[in-house]
Amino acid sequence: GSTTINIQRNPSFSMINSDDINYFRDILDDNTVIQDEDRLSSANIDWMRKYKGSSKLLLLPKDTDEVSKILRYCNSRRLAVVPQGGNTGLVGGSVPVYDEVIVNVGLMNKIISLDKVSGILKCEAGCILQNLDSFLANECYLMPIDLGAKGSCQIGGNVSTNAGGLHFVRYGSLHGNVLGLEVVLADGTVLDMLGSLRKDNTGYDLKHLFIGSEGTLGIITKVSILTPARLSSTNLAFLACEDYSSCQELLLKAKRGLGEVLSAFEFLDTNSMDLVLDKLEGVRNPFPSSLHKFYVLIETTGTDDSYDRAKLETFLVNSMEGGLISDGVIAQDINQASSFWRIREGITEALMKAGAVYKYDLSLPVEKLYDIVVEMQLRLGSSAKVCGYGHLGDGNLHLNISTPNYDDNVFAQIEPFVYEWTAEHRGSISAEHGLGLMKADKIHYSKSTETVRLMASIKKLVDPNGIMNPYKVLPQSIYSP
Ligand code: FAD
Ligand code: MLT
Ligand code: ZN
Known part of the structure; x- marks a missing residue:
């Protein structure tokens, strides 16, 4: 996979030299100043293998004082820094763009x-x-x-x-x-x-x-x-719906009918299910007969298992009788529950295995949320498989476009359309993944000029040399006078 970046390296940043390395070796423990090729190459590339930097140095501080010394030094030397955690971010924010020093607090795990x-x-x-x-x-x-x-x-x-x-x-x-x-x-x-x-x-x-x-x-x-109390009873239902409006109505009914025990309301469409079944080992459709148009996972968490379970069963029967769902099953044990979750949580990995993936993480009004999936599939035709899934209970759609390879023509059909559509519906172009590198220059689709300007002032105040995770979140244009 690949992503072309047309941002220039900020020339005000220094290049790392042997004095810098010696300084870090002085202040940090052995084995926490990392220049090893293999470790650097995995720290330089993101989870999706889409964004790749060329950092020469990874630092693993063991306490706050070391983090403070590292940053104070980097700031005085104008060495750019990228903070990295588990490197599972999906917007290219966790890896260097050029030669930024990678700082990972993974050893600070107490x-x-x-x-x-x-x-x-x-x-x-x-x-x-x-x-x-x-x-x-x-x-x-x-x-x-x-x-x-x-x-x-x-x-x-x-x-x-x-x-x-x-x-x-x-x-x-x-x-x-x-x-x-x-x-x-x-x-x-x-x-x-x-x-x-x-x-x-x-x-x-x-x-x-x-x-x-x-x-x-x-x-x-x-x-x-x-942290909330861990309650004794968790139940999970896997449901099939034949149209999006039924999913929506199901959400309303779940909020009203399940009320205080509702703990998850997730959905996936037929393309997402198809992909998971095709790409992941050992995953099977809970409804083996055929593929349905939509699937919904409803989890409840409460304090009384027989009461909570009866509540979910009644909900399921009512939804079936009301024609909202075409099939449904409640997990019989913890293994079946985790096999249901595996389907929903495995979509990201299945998409990765399928080839190229264009990922969008949108907040939209629930009534409109699936329209963009349909429109996108119409735009792209058979050249792409458009998948819609996500956190329906929160109005958060994950719109993912899967193609065998990255293709500029496909990309030109997707962007800026997806952002313009989202802005028109007053949605957010980043519901939960962040802007990272991917969407730093797209912030204006969701935030006003005045808002972005204040963000830029705050950034300047807190980080006057701009060393912290450069090229990310805010557009580069805010740095030019
Ligand atoms: P990284 O990826 O390492 O970094 C993410 C960003 O945070 C970067 O900009 C980095 O610079 C910064 N950062 C990291 N640590 C620090 C620190 N200590 N101080 C300052 N900045 C720091 N996201 C969701 O919101 N919901 C989901 O359901 C979800 N599911 C996911 C499922 C999969 C399979 C994957 C791969 C990702 C998923 N994500 C999801 C993306 C999500 O953003 C990350 O999984 C997670 O929050 C990032 O944590 P991380 O430690 O991996 O951070
Ligand atoms: C999810 O909800 O599965 C995550 O946010 C990851 C993704 O969007 O693929
Ligand atoms: Zn998500």
């Missing part, structure tokens, strides 16, 4: 504390999401965020992208769940905002600037997060 009464967890930013959730499981808490990349993504990366995921419909955004952060700014200043209070109206709530800022304002080193 759990600091869990307040067992309030459920407030404090940890270092390099903790892997799944490890945090396993730790919390023993204490009957859970992470308020869950996503397919949980085995490799870091909480610092999740916060930096303001990731959404599968349980957003229940637990909401990280803007609500993150109670505090520790952040290191470009000049090495450590900002201690690691509060753990539910309520704190003392001045500007600066932590929110860093949630979703994709490494452009500083490096997140510690996180304090409110």
Whole structure:
């Protein structure tokens, strides 16, 4: 795969030299100043293998003080920096564009504390999401965020992208769940905002600037997060619908009929299902007879299994009788539940295996959300397979176009159409993945000129030399006078 970047390297950045390397060797532990070709080549390329940089240096600080020393030095030498977490980002934000120094806080993976009464967890930013959730499981808490990349993504990366995921419909955004952060700014200043209070109206709530800022304002080193109680009963239904309006109505009915126990409402279309069945080993259709037009996963989480299950069963029977679903099954055990989740969570990987993929992550009004999938398929005809899936409960469509190879003609049919369509419907061109490199110059489709200008002023104030994750999030034009 490939993506052509037509951004020039910012000439105000220095090139790394042997004095720089010696400095880092002085301040950091052995084996945490990495110049090894193999390790660098995997740190230089993103998860999709679409964006590739040419960094010569990867640094693995072990504590906040080391992060601070690294940034203070890089800032004084004007060495550009890319913060990297689990490198599972999908918009080219986590890898260098040119020769930026890669800083990964993966060694900073300690759990600091869990307040067992309030459920407030404090940890270092390099903790892997799944490890945090396993730790919390023993204490009957859970992470308020869950996503397919949980085995490799870091909480610092999740916060930096303001990731959404599968349980957003229940637990909401990280803007609500993150109670505090520790952040290191470009000049090495450590900002201690690691509060753990539910309520704190003392001045500007600066932590929110860093949630979703994709490494452009500083490096997140510690996180304090409110974790909900892990409830004893989880049920999962896999349903088939024959048209999009039924999916929509199902969502309304689920909110009303399942109410407080609803914990996920996800959907995928027939092309997505087809691709997963074709590309992933050991995945099978829960309804073997045929492909349906749409599939919906509904998860409930509550405290009383027989009550919750009966509630979901009634919901299913009513939906069947009302003609909203054409088939439906409730997972009988945890294995069947994870095989259902594998279908939904496996789409990203299946798309990767199918060849080239053009990924769009849109927020749209739910009534309009699927129209763009239909329109896109009409535009592209049989040259492409257009897949629609995502977090329907949150109005978040993942529009993915799969073709055997990257093709400029196909691309010209997709962009700018997809962005213009989204802007016309007052949607967002980045619901949960961020702008990264992919959409840095597309921000105006979702944000006004005045808003982008204020963002640029904030960036200039916090990072005057522009060393933090350059070329990402904001258009390069804001840097020219
Ligand atoms: P990276 O990819 O390493 O970095 C992402 C961005 O954050 C970069 O801009 C980087 O510079 C910055 N960054 C990373 N760590 C720090 C730090 N400590 N301080 C400052 N900046 C930092 N996203 C969703 O929202 N919902 C999903 O359901 C979802 N599912 C996914 C499923 C798969 C299979 C994959 C591959 C990705 C998925 N994603 C999803 C994308 C998502 O953004 C990431 O998985 C995750 O949030 C990124 O975490 P990471 O540690 O891998 O960060
Ligand atoms: C998902 O919901 O599966 C993730 O956001 C990844 C993707 O969009 O492919
Ligand atoms: Zn998603």
